[in-house]
Amino acid sequence: MRFALDVYRRLLAVQIRAQLQYPVAFALDLGGTALILIVEFGSLALILQRFEGIGGWSLVEVAFLYGMVEMAFNTMDMLFSGFDPPVFGRLVRQGQFDQLLLRPLGITLQVLGSRCETRRLGRVVQGGLIFMLAVGLVDVRWTLLKLVYLPVVFASVVSFFGGLFIIGSTITFWTVESIEAINVLTYGGHEMMTFPMTIYNDWLRRFFTFIVPAIFLNYYPALYFLDKPDPFNLPPFAPFLAPLAGGGILAAALAFWRFGIRHYASTGS
Amino acid sequence: MRLFWELVKLSFQRQLTYRAATLAGLATNFFFGLLRASVLIALYGARREVEGISLDGVITYTALSQATLAYLSMFWWYDVMNSVYSGDVASDLLKPMNYFVFWLAQDLGRALASLLTRGLTIMIAYAVFVGITMPQGGGQWLALGVVLALSWLVSFAWRFLVNLASFWTPNAQGVGRFAFVLSWSLSGFLMPLRFFPAWFVRLAYLTPFPYTVNAVVEVYLGVLTGPGLLRLLLGQLLWALALIGAGQLALRAGMRRLVIQGG
Numbered sequence: 147m148r149f150a151l152d153v154y155r156r157l158l159a160v161q162i163r164a165q166l167q168y169p170v171a172f173a174l175d176l177g178g179t180a181l182i183l184i185v186e187f188g189s190l191a192l193i194l195q196r197f198e199g200i201g202g203w204s205l206v207e208v209a210f211l212y213g214m215v216e217m218a219f220n221t222m223d224m225l226f227s228g229f230d231p232p233v234f235g236r237l238v239r240q241g242q243f244d245q246l247l248l249r250p251l252g253i254t255l256q257v258l259g260s261r262c263e264t265r266r267l268g269r270v271v272q273g274g275l276i277f278m279l280a281v282g283l284v285d286v287r288w289t290l291l292k293l294v295y296l297p298v299v300f301a302s303v304v305s306f307f308g309g310l311f312i313i314g315s316t317i318t319f320w321t322v323e324s325i326e327a328i329n330v331l332t333y334g335g336h337e338m339m340t341f342p343m344t345i346y347n348d349w350l351r352r353f354f355t356f357i358v359p360a361i362f363l364n365y366y367p368a369l370y371f372l373d374k375p376d377p378f379n380l381p382p383f384a385p386f387l388a389p390l391a392g393g394g395i396l397a398a399a400l401a402f403w404r405f406g407i408r409h410y411a412s413t414g415s
Numbered sequence: 416m417r418l419f420w421e422l423v424k425l426s427f428q429r430q431l432t433y434r435a436a437t438l439a440g441l442a443t444n445f446f447f448g449l450l451r452a453s454v455l456i457a458l459y460g461a462r463r464e465v466e467g468i469s470l471d472g473v474i475t476y477t478a479l480s481q482a483t484l485a486y487l488s489m490f491w492w493y494d495v496m497n498s499v500y501s502g503d504v505a506s507d508l509l510k511p512m513n514y515f516v517f518w519l520a521q522d523l524g525r526a527l528a529s530l531l532t533r534g535l536t537i538m539i540a541y542a543v544f545v546g547i548t549m550p551q552g553g554g555q556w557l558a559l560g561v562v563l564a565l566s567w568l569v570s571f572a573w574r575f576l577v578n579l580a581s582f583w584t585p586n587a588q589g590v591g592r593f594a595f596v597l598s599w600s601l602s603g604f605l606m607p608l609r610f611f612p613a614w615f616v617r618l619a620y621l622t623p624f625p626y627t628v629n630a631v632v633e634v635y636l637g638v639l640t641g642p643g644l645l646r647l648l649l650g651q652l653l654w655a656l657a658l659i660g661a662g663q664l665a666l667r668a669g670m671r672r673l674v675i676q677g678g
Contacts, residue, residue: 345457
């Protein structure tokens with residue numbers, strides 16, 4: 147285990163050193179990625195101001211949802227860069243995945259260490275700022291449980307999206323080309339979780355409750371943190387299902403990943 | 416000229432062969448469109464009309480923004496850049512054709528195919544499953560045709576210019592991301608531009624971006640008529656010419672800087 151962690155650390159260090167070789171490009175990238183968030187959130191804020199909130203949620207309350215998803219998604223995108231489906235698809239297509247399989251090291255570890263998009267850090271920091279601003283303005287009544295639960299929710303959302311990335315990558319064992327439909331779950335889930343769940347119609351909400359349990363990762367915890375009533379009348383433990391949903395998706399994804407590797411037959415090119 | 420249409424045709428056919436990708440893309444467009452529609456319906460709440468756009472109109476907007484996405488290919492288009500980094504640019508520059516026109520022809524073929532397979536299909540799917548509004552009368556249809564053509568030209572000229580950054584730097588993707596993000600919200604793709612405060616709209620109209628997605632939306636929904644419509648079309652034409660001119664100048668300067676890579 148210590149050996150594995152050490153190798154992982156070294157793989158990441160190589161990545162980061164490589165990215166810092168072009169400092170100007172790196173800074174531009176970091177700035178550009180951060181700009182995405184300013185433009186995106188800025189536009190959203192202007193619109194929400196104009197329409198006086200959405201589905202009974204004020205701008206700062208939506209900022210709470212937005213900040214959490216943004217922080218967690220981009221942290222995941224950084225840690226799981228190797229599992230980004232289009233990137234991983236290229237690995238499979240060009241036969242580089244076969245090379246990784248030949249090395250005497252855990253394959254999951256190698257893929258995780260194969261890439262680290264540090265420019266995502268810009269968005270993580272900004273998502274964090276938006277989140278903190280929201281927490282400050284919305285006046286959360288903090289309890290010990292809330293303080294303890296907050297990092298758990300964050301880790302759950304990271305695991306959830308990480309699991310989706312792994313599933314998307316595993317599918318490329320069969321399809322070779324990364325399938326765009328997985329974007330519906332990853333980027334779609336990301337966009338969906340930015341808003342209160344009451345605004346979606348029944349089938350969309352059911353899909354994100356029972357098939358992909360995104361509703362428990364951001365919306366229900368937010369109801370708990372902001373002391374808002376539950377419009378769907380689920381049992382009172384619903385806000386605490388985040389680790390189960392996030393961890394469950396990640397565990398299922400890893401199982402599917404191992405299944406995929408056992409059936410992997412290379413592309414032969 | 417024959418060479419031009421030959422290229423358009425080839426590119427058109429190439430785009431049509433990606434059938435699985437088209438289907439996956441359609442599903443994604445439809446899903447994101449519905450997601451956007453949910454958000455806009457919730458924003459409207461009890462309002463019947465905002466800034467001249469009715470509730471049906473705004474649902475149609477979500478269809479239009481998704482339908483034009485592939486056609487205009489406004490975001491994350493790195494084809495020229497990739498050819499510079501792969502070294503293909505060397506043989507492309509040797510072709511007996513202006514480099515800009517060479518890419519223009521290919522993008523036209525791609526755009527036409529996308530308009531058919533992605534654009535039209537999305538609109539039909541929306542019309543069947545959700546319900547959309549339609550342009551009224553021949554005049555509006557004609558204006559829609561013109562605005563569609565010009566919006567593609569503005570979009571292409573802008574993308575070409577951005578991609579030329581790769582003639583100078585070995586890492587132009589950062590420049591591209593930066594440039595495309597600006598158009599993300601200023602083009603009216605994120606939300607109809609009319610919903611933003613006046614200062615923001617004024618700012619947006621100083622850039623070429625509203626002359627792409629937002630122009631198509633305003634003409635389709637019929638919120639612009641008479642002099643306003645003419646001003647929009649004129650603005651599109653001027654921006655297209657300006658961006659093409661800038662592209663030519665940048666190309667001439669870039670030729671002296673270009674380093675052919677790869678092998």
